[in-house]
Amino acid sequence: MQHLSLKMSNITKKFPGVLALDNADFELAKGEVHALLGINGAGKSTLIKVLAGINSIDSGQIWVDGVETVIDGTRRSKELGIATVYQAPEMIPSFSGYENVFLGVESSKRGLFPFINRKALRKKANEVLEEFPIDIDLDKPISDLAPIEREGVAILRALVLENISILILDEPTSILSHREAETLFEMIAAMKGRGVSIIYITHNLEEVFIVSDRFTVFRNGRNVGTYESDRSNYSHNDVAELMLGDKMTSIYPDKSETIGDPLFSIRELSHGTDFQNVSIKFHEREIVGVFGLVGSGIDELCKTMFGDLRPDAGQITVKGKDVALKSCADAINEGIFLVPGDRHAEGYISDESVAFNVTLSKLPGISKFGFVNRKTEKNATLKLIDKLKIAPGDPYGNISKLSGGNQQKAVMAKGFYTESDIYIFQEPTVGVDVGAKALIYRAIRDLSETCATMVISSDCEEVYGIADRIVVIFEGKVVLNAKTSEVSLDDALVHGLAGGHDNV
Amino acid sequence: MRINLFKRDNVLVWALLVLVLFFSFISPDFRRLDNLFEILRSCSLIALMILGVTWLVASGEIDVSFPNIAAFASIVTAYCIKIGIPWGATVVIAPISAIPLGLLSAFLINTFRFPALIATIAVASVATSLASMVNGGQPLYLAHSSDVVEYFVYGKIGGLVPVLFLLVLALFFFAKWIQDNTTVGQHLYALGENRKASLEAGINEKRIILSIFVLSALLAGISGVLLAASFSSGQPRIGGSFFIDGLTAVFLGSLMVKFGKPNVMGSLIGAIIIATLSNGITILGIPFYVGTITKGLLMAFCVGITMLNRKNKAPQLPT
Amino acid sequence: MSEVNKSLVAFLTFLAAILLMFTLQSEYFLTVSNFLQAFKHLSITAIAALGLCFVVAVGKADMSFHFFSCFAAMAMSYFISIGYGPVFSVLASLLLIASLGLLNGILVGRFGLPDMVTTIGTGTAVFGLAYLFSGGRYIYRNFIDSGIMQLNDGKLFGTIPIPVVVMVALYFLSWLLLHKSKYGRNFYAVGNKPLAARFSGIKVARYLAIAFVISALFASIANMVQVSAQGKGEIRAGVTLLMPAWAAVFVGISIFKKPTVYGTFIGAFMISIMQNGFTLLSVPFYYMDFVVALSLIGSIILANFDVITTWINKKRRG
Incomplete structure (x- = not known):
């Protein structure tokens, strides 16, 4: 067990009504990058919350560096050298980069007035930063930094822990652009060089092969297998099958055969830097799926279509009538509803x-x-x-x-x-178990018989599975608009991740 | 560090200057040097009371009990003197007697998750009624005064510079140092800005809230002793003017130095502005309620400015 | 539901104990005339608390209603003193105060200013404005002749005091509005999750504004009754409404887990009955404040019974 940085065995964690972890095992070797895969609700996030000391376990054992231990709180987790960088790291916006890096650990001194040596902190943060292929102005307030810079600050925050041995990255690329993601991969390589073991959680199969040494797939709260990340041995489909089990085909209802009357359309809709010139037509008996990453503008698009944001330009048309939506109440009156x-x-x-x-x-x-x-x-x-x-x-x-x-x-x-006549479902199955998912998809399909329906999500698979027509938005612009039957899932994903330009 | 007076953060200093020049221009009584120093003396008590409040507001809480705690301490002072406790002991006992009230607020907030507003309204009421019980709701006159305490309240160095203001100034510089250079200061602002991030970072929220409430009560207690000395009596019901003056000063102060965040130096200047305003209004013979109206509007105005500048960012002020 | 019942039983037991204590201590306590008197007193606290209940229902805090009520009462007294009739005086000052309440509502609802600090500011400013009517002096003129004192002294059917009638009417209307009508749901939705309310098609800012107007109006009505009982326009009369109103609303919340019309009434009743009892026992007023504050603290602590138990356990372990 000496070479293992972390070993978890027979971990069980129950929540009311859900068995989040079911006798799960997990092993992390020293100095490896280990990708953790699984669909929503597979138990990944519970596993990392256990490691971070946020969730306690009902049963099971944990060894860190070969020593059996109980993680009973975030403080204990830190003492063990485990650090987590969450999906959207919480920061103090007006504090400078280095102040955020050292938040909560500014001074080791105790007593009435523990002094903060800002100069020393700044120097230390910049020293750690120098090892990475990214240049961040750590004197700037966080609110002025780009997403990758914030991610960098969050990672620095983990690395300044004196005894860091395990770093958990929770979907770190979800808010990053393609170029920024590459910078992150270089940072991960640099961290590996320091001997840190990394658990890398992602939805993106391609990233697994780029970044990780091994990967583990979770399904229904169990570890269904750990494999070498060797591109030649596993195709995307193999991995996807592992993640989904036999549910891949059954979860989504059949596609629509015919398309009915047009009910709703948006033309050349723009809102600031969020999205520009988006045009989509909606018909009866057709589910339009809109896929875009978090931050690609899909959230703002939903809210504009529902009257919560006012478009700078463009036209929304309901049943042939142009409407100007001033509020959500207006939208509901016009027969539009956002879930x-x-x-x-x-x-x-x-x-x-x-x-x-x-x-x-x-x-x-x-x-x-x-x-x-x-x-x-x-x-x-x-x-x-x-x-x-x-x-x-x-x-x-x-x-x-x-x-x-x-x-x-x-x-x-x-x-x-x-x-209503028009339904917009935004991320309809986040935090929903698989059984309910199928039911929700079925209900959306039934609804589409008489209404215009749109499913807008950052989960490409979901959009691809449910929709008859897929629209992909990348950095605020429509980069793909086609019948689902005419494009592959990979194709759609590539468009969403990189605008469809180069290979990911 | 270079100080740029033309920065947005320093606008308030200019406002103060304009205010002083304005009153000086129209009133010869106002511009007399001893009057100007009297303003500094009169702002000192308020400043003392709101030091803790400033940090409470910065950390996302609020305290409305500080004038009542000061009143309570003032009557404790008078009572101690009445029953023959020497001044030397009284100036220690009275402020310490205020601490349990601060502890009570912190306890209600930390343990029972009371909203700070409700907790401090209740504590304010407890303080006032306790103060009233001492002498049947009547002011209690000081049996004898103390030259030392009198010197702190009225003393002037060189016949001009008020001792009290110098002491308060020193305290505020010390507080500024704590605010800017210790983890306590850093963490209270972190709490006010993003509680979730602060808790994730392992900041001990409860300990910080507890210590600021205790500090706030202690300082209110000290002001109570000084109040008793300056009124020659303990007053169970000090006029509500301390309340609005104090809070307005805090929010005025949040417009400077650290824009949008209450901070001690801002509060001090805020207190000076409020004292200048009150003094000018009195000297010019303007009805006092014009001052009340102005302070109320000033407060709403400050909050408005802060919020307008923070459009699209998460609000940090207590709501 | 059972949790609510438990707190309700606890409070009713507490209330019964208080009533029993006062009955034993003072033979005058359990008489019709004392109860009419107590209810008259209750009506002032209860009406002011009811207005505040709306603001708390939409999830905000109002720190200005007591100041606003001072303005309204002085405006009313002023109108009386320059010769207007009581009906006009009351209605005109209510109209004035409603527009000031709307100002609160717009600042907090439309512009999203922080409720507590903003209302402290507007409240203070409006309190200052109230001095304009008389410079802070009492207003006596025409008070007795105008008939305004009927607002307090008048009796419906010769027995029920007008303040009680007003209270019952306002409570009934508010109960209909908040608990029976479709609008009531919107108040609660706004207070609970403003974003979810907005996405459900509710005009959030509008409900916030209405709540602040109601709060200003009801507090003003309460203070007008109070002022007409005193027989003179006194500027500080309404200032004392703040504490008991907040206490009443929070006692109600601690029983029913959310601000309700009936909870507020129970809260106001508990506070008033204690004040009445202590008055009969000739306990000075400041003891009453003490009791009100303690009952506020006690009731909220009682309502967080789970917190108490975990806290005690933690202390034992630690």
Whole structure:
């Protein structure tokens, strides 16, 4: 066990209703870059939260550098030399780069007034930085830095730990451009040179072969295999199959055969630097899937189409009529509904009943003379609970106590209750288990029979799986707009990652 | 370090200068040197009270109990003197007696997740009623005064420069050093700006909040002793003017030095501006309520400016 | 639900204990005339708290309503003193105060200024403005002749005091609005998650503005009753509304886990009945403040029972 930096065995972690880790094993050799793969809900994020000391385990054993240990808090995790760089690292925006690097560990002194030696910190941060092929002005406030520079600061923050031995990178490229990602890969190589073992979490199969020595695939909370990252032995499809198991084919409903009347279109829509000249047409019986990375402008596009942001230029047309949307309320009146991506902040009202949430966007539907009729409310909610199989099916149950998938279904039910003509589903299955996923896709497909539907997501596979037409947005511009049957998943992915220019 | 007076961060210094010139121009009484120093003396008590408040607001909390705690300490002072405790002991006992009130606020916030506003409203009420219980709600006159304490309150070096202001100034420079050069200062701003990031970085939120509340109560307690000396009595219900003056000074101060963030030097200058305003209004014979209106508007204005400059960034002020 | 029931039972038991104590201590306590008196007193706290309840329901804090109420009462007294009738005086000052409340609403709702600090600022400014009516002096003129004092002394059907009638009416209307109508849901949605509310098609800024207007209006009504009871326009009369109103709303929250009309009433009732009882026992006013503050602290601590237990366990372990 001497050569192992980390060994985890038989780790089990239960959350209410979900078995996040099910007797999972994981091994990390010293000085290797080990990619961790798996679809959403496979247990990757729980695993790293266990290592970071955020989640405690129900059972299982962990050895760090050959010594069995219990990680009971973030402090302990740090003491063990484990550092995590999260997907969107939290920083103090007005603090300078080096101040963020040393946040919380500015001084080893105790006492009433532990002095911060800014000069020394700055020097130390810059010394570590010099080993990397990137130049960051660490005196600038974080809010002025580019995404890769922030990522760099986050990595520096991990590396200034005196005893760093294991570094966890959680989807580090998701907010980086293609060029920036390459810089990151060089940084990873440099870190490897320092003898740090790295766990690299990603959705991007290509990155696995570029960056890692070995990779491990997680599925349903279990380790389904660890392999050498040798491009000649495994194709993307092999890896994808490992990740998905037998679910790859069954999860998505059939594609639509025919296309109905046009219902909705956007023409030359632009919003600042977020996206420019985006034109998409939407028809009945056709699901349009829009794929773009986080930061590519898809979030702003959704919000513009739903009236939450005002376009600088361009036209939104509903059923042949040009509309100017001033608010979300306007959009709903025009028959547009957005099922937002950040369910917890934008989707549902917590600690209220399912019925409260389902009927919220069309309260006149359940009220007479302005007063709510509980019976109408109950019946309307029950109908949608039944249709979307929301469990438990109590219309007056607290929505905060439902599982992620059922909360998502309740938010969708809220949309369905408005009987809109146009539905936008933003990241519809984030934090949703596989069973609920299939149901959500089915519901979207059923809806598309009579409505224009759009699924907008940073998960290419999902977009490819559900959509009849795929639109790919890269750095705010449409780089691909084609029938799904006419392009391959790889092709779509390449467009989304690099604008379709060079090989990834 | 070069100080550039034309930076946005220093606009307030100019505002103060304009204010002083304006009043000086129209009132000969105002521009007398002893009056100008009197302004500095009169701002000192407020400044003392809001030092802790400044840091609380910077770390995303709020304290509305500081005037009430000062009132409580002032009556404790008078009571101690009445029952024959010597001044030397009283000046220690009274400020220390204020600390439990700060502890109570911190305890309610840290342990029971009270919103800081509610916790400090409750503590303010506790402080006022405790203060009233000492002498049936009436002011309690000091049985005898102390030359030393009087010297701190009224003393002037060279017959001109108020001792109190010099002491407060020294305290503020020390506080500035703490704020800018120790982890406590660094962490309280980190907390105010991004609580999640701060907690992830392992910053001990509860300890920081506790220590600033204790500091705030202690300083309010010290001001209470000085108040008792300057009124020759302990006052259970000090007028609400300390409250609005203090908070306005804090938010005025957040417009300078560290733009958008309350900070000690800003608060000191804020307190001087408020004192100048009050003094000028009194000397010109303008009804005092014009001052109240102005301070209220000033406060809303400061907040507005800060927010407008922070469009598209996460708000940091307590909401 | 069971959790709510538990807190409710705890509070009712507490309330019963208080009532029992006062009954034993003072024979006058449990009489009709004392209860009418107590309710009259209750109505002032209860009405002001009810307005604040709307602001807390939309997730904001109002630190200005007590100052606004001073302005309204002085405006009313001023109108009375220059010869207008009570109805006009009341309505005109309510209109004035509503527009000032709207200012709060716009600053916080439309421009997104931080609620607490902004309302402290506007409240102070408006309190300063209230001095314009008389320079801070009492306003007596026409007070007795105008009939404004009927606002406090009048009785419906010769028995029920007008303040109580006003309180019941406002509570009933607010209950309909907040708990029975479709608009009530929007208030709660806005307070709970403003973003989710916006994406549900709710005009968030509008509801914030309405809440601040209601808060200013209700506090003003409460203070007008108070001023007409005193028989003179006194500028500081409304300042004391702040603490009991916040306490009432928070006691209500600690029972029902969210700001509600009935919770606010229970909170106001608990505070008022204690004040009334202590008055009968001739306890000085500042003890009452103490009790109000302690009951606020106590009720919230009681409501966080889980926190207490974990805290105690932690102390034991550590």
